[in-house]
Amino acid sequence: MEIITDPASMQKLSKSLLSAGETIGLVPTMGYLHEGHISLIKKARKDCSMVIVSIFINPIQFGPGEDYGTYPRDTQRDRSMAEKAGADYIFKPSVKDMYPDKFSTFVEVVGLDSIMCGAMRPGHFRGVCTVVIKLFNIIYPDRAYFGLKDYQQYLIIKKMVKDLELPVKVIGCPIVREKDGLAMSSRNKHLSASERKSASILYKNLLLAKEKINNGENNLIKLKKICEENIKASADVLKVDYFDFRESETLEEIGTLKPEAGKKQIKKLLIAGAVRVGKTRLIDNLILNISNF
Amino acid sequence: MEIITDPASMQKLSKSLLSAGETIGLVPTMGYLHEGHISLIKKARKDCSMVIVSIFINPIQFGPGEDYGTYPRDTQRDRSMAEKAGADYIFKPSVKDMYPDKFSTFVEVVGLDSIMCGAMRPGHFRGVCTVVIKLFNIIYPDRAYFGLKDYQQYLIIKKMVKDLELPVKVIGCPIVREKDGLAMSSRNKHLSASERKSASILYKNLLLAKEKINNGENNLIKLKKICEENIKASADVLKVDYFDFRESETLEEIGTLKPEAGKKQIKKLLIAGAVRVGKTRLIDNLILNISNF
Numbered sequence: 001m002e003i004i005t006d007p008a009s010m011q012k013l014s015k016s017l018l019s020a021g022e023t024i025g026l027v028p029t030m031g032y033l034h035e036g037h038i039s040l041i042k043k044a045r046k047d048c049s050m051v052i053v054s055i056f057i058n059p060i061q062f063g064p065g066e067d068y069g070t071y072p073r074d075t076q077r078d079r080s081m082a083e084k085a086g087a088d089y090i091f092k093p094s095v096k097d098m099y100p101d102k103f104s105t106f107v108e109v110v111g112l113d114s115i116m117c118g119a120m121r122p123g124h125f126r127g128v129c130t131v132v133i134k135l136f137n138i139i140y141p142d143r144a145y146f147g148l149k150d151y152q153q154y155l156i157i158k159k160m161v162k163d164l165e166l167p168v169k170v171i172g173c174p175i176v177r178e179k180d181g182l183a184m185s186s187r188n189k190h191l192s193a194s195e196r197k198s199a200s201i202l203y204k205n206l207l208l209a210k211e212k213i214n215n216g217e218n219n220l221i222k223l224k225k226i227c228e229e230n231i232k233a234s235a236d237v238l239k240v241d242y243f244d245f246r247e248s249e250t251l252e253e254i255g256t257l258k259p260e261a262g263k264k265q266i267k268k269l270l271i272a273g274a275v276r277v278g279k280t281r282l283i284d285n286l287i288l289n290i291s292n293f
Numbered sequence: 294m295e296i297i298t299d300p301a302s303m304q305k306l307s308k309s310l311l312s313a314g315e316t317i318g319l320v321p322t323m324g325y326l327h328e329g330h331i332s333l334i335k336k337a338r339k340d341c342s343m344v345i346v347s348i349f350i351n352p353i354q355f356g357p358g359e360d361y362g363t364y365p366r367d368t369q370r371d372r373s374m375a376e377k378a379g380a381d382y383i384f385k386p387s388v389k390d391m392y393p394d395k396f397s398t399f400v401e402v403v404g405l406d407s408i409m410c411g412a413m414r415p416g417h418f419r420g421v422c423t424v425v426i427k428l429f430n431i432i433y434p435d436r437a438y439f440g441l442k443d444y445q446q447y448l449i450i451k452k453m454v455k456d457l458e459l460p461v462k463v464i465g466c467p468i469v470r471e472k473d474g475l476a477m478s479s480r481n482k483h484l485s486a487s488e489r490k491s492a493s494i495l496y497k498n499l500l501l502a503k504e505k506i507n508n509g510e511n512n513l514i515k516l517k518k519i520c521e522e523n524i525k526a527s528a529d530v531l532k533v534d535y536f537d538f539r540e541s542e543t544l545e546e547i548g549t550l551k552p553e554a555g556k557k558q559i560k561k562l563l564i565a566g567a568v569r570v571g572k573t574r575l576i577d578n579l580i581l582n583i584s585n586f
Contacts, residue, residue, distance in 0.1 A: 007458065104403045105422075105456035111397050129398075130457075137458040163398035164423075165300065165430040 061127030
């Protein structure tokens with residue numbers, strides 16, 4: 001399996017693949033692959049005749065003081081994992097090739113980008129949209145695969161693709177979890193042994209919220225407080241960035257599931273949280289079908 | 294010649310044209326075609342096997358109080374002019390189809406977009422970039438043709454294409470002028486008879502600046518003042534938005550052409566101006582080769 005580093009060479013190769021009638025599946029990653037990424041590659045392998053995995057730690061989606069410098073890296077390991085999962089090519093460009101001197105064009109999805117993770121990480125989704133549109137224009141994928149752990153990112157990219165009429169199908173794939181429920185993430189590598197133990201508490205509270213709702217709780221403002229307090233009380237290393245209940249497409253905050261006069265009942269509820277475990281920021285979510293309420 | 298209004302149908306047609314090996318030339322316009330547009334269509338006709346003219350008065354590039362509502366429109370006339378000049382298709386989408394409810398994705402070229410016309414029209418170039426990337430994604434042109442009257446727009450689109458790796462060649466075409474030198478513009482239609490007489494004064498001052506520089510003037514700050522005063526004194530209806538001397542690629546303001554220690558002499562000087570003639574805003578420019586100074 002070849003690793004291509006030059007954007008112009010990648011673009012040339014993609015064009016020739018397309019001309020030859022191949023269907024290109026793109027799995028964009030920041031490397032340090034885990035089972036979540038592997039599931040995306042395997043899904044792409046099933047759907048497409050060519051699978052390209054991009055590995056690029058995108059500096060413009062990191063804010064000052066974030067973990068750009070320490071984001072885990074291991075190209076050898078990534079290469080063998082991607083190959084084993086069925087990738088045909090890895091595209092691994094340099095920062096200088098992706099953002100040459102005087103680079104100044106940015107893509108943003110206004111509104112969706114300034115809540116939840118966007119509120120804590122200003123400019124983050126602008127950086128994501130910009131690199132993703134570049135990857136699309138270099139690789140010409142028919143389909144692009146994103147993990148649903150980054151649910152807000154998935155929604156924003158789908159919105160960008162729709163709004164700008166980009167000729168690519170965006171596919172969201174289920175979260176892959178460790179045995180204790182912790183969502184797979186390259187950043188889990190940063191956790192100390194004791195932090196690792198506390199890290200699954202976010203997911204446990206997503207499940208708790210789900211259970212309470214299934215048992216008839218409809219006051220989500222109350223439930224939000226309970227879960228936030230729970231998480232804080234569980235371990236000293238845990239800080240809550242947010243724990244939100246939102247409509248799954250518009251990301252509108254939902255305070256109650258009680259039917260309200262003149263308001264349409266939502267169909268799918270997103271329960272999403274972000275916590276800091278020591279210096280590491282982790283996110284997770286689940287989607288609850290409430291059409292049968 | 295067919296007029297296509299539905300973006301999805303246009304995209305389908307473009308795909309089939311590409312599959313059939315056609316080279317697509319796109320001439321994006323806001324309609325009310327004039328000889329400037331015709332020169333773009335003819336150039337596209339020479340270069341490409343298929344020529345598509347888009348007609349779309351793009352609301353998001355107009356600010357509040359600007360002339361979106363009164364921008365001249367005449368589809369019948371546009372149709373026959375485009376056909377006569379050699380266009381194969383007109384793409385004329387509705388505002389609702391281009392910007393459906395909750396449209397929220399925007400593209401911007403930071404820096405270049407906030408000077409000159411961008412300083413007077415905040416958000417204007419963001420609107421231009423967004424519609425142009427949409428047109429590219431609907432029409433898949435190999436080449437796109439822009440008039441150099443809108444020189445800043447041309448530079449910004451070239452930058453966007455480069456930064457985002459868009460697979461299209463951006464081609465700038467010379468300004469076409471009326472007999473008295475006035476640059477062709479759909480907005481000239483707005484001018485009253487007396488305003489029309491004064492409108493060419495901007496160009497006359499671009500020529501004056503050029504002549505003075507060719508005769509050895511290198512103090513551009515002084516020259517800027519002279520030209521601004523000239524324009525204002527020429528007619529009561531004239532107001533100067535800007536009259537600038539800038540490096541032609543970076544748009545860096547140039548105050549002197551005198552060689553300065555440690556500074557590289559520029560090669561091409563843009564002299565660009567925007568004036569208001571009554572309620573109508575007109576722009577014009579010329580580029581001066583000064584490599585032989």
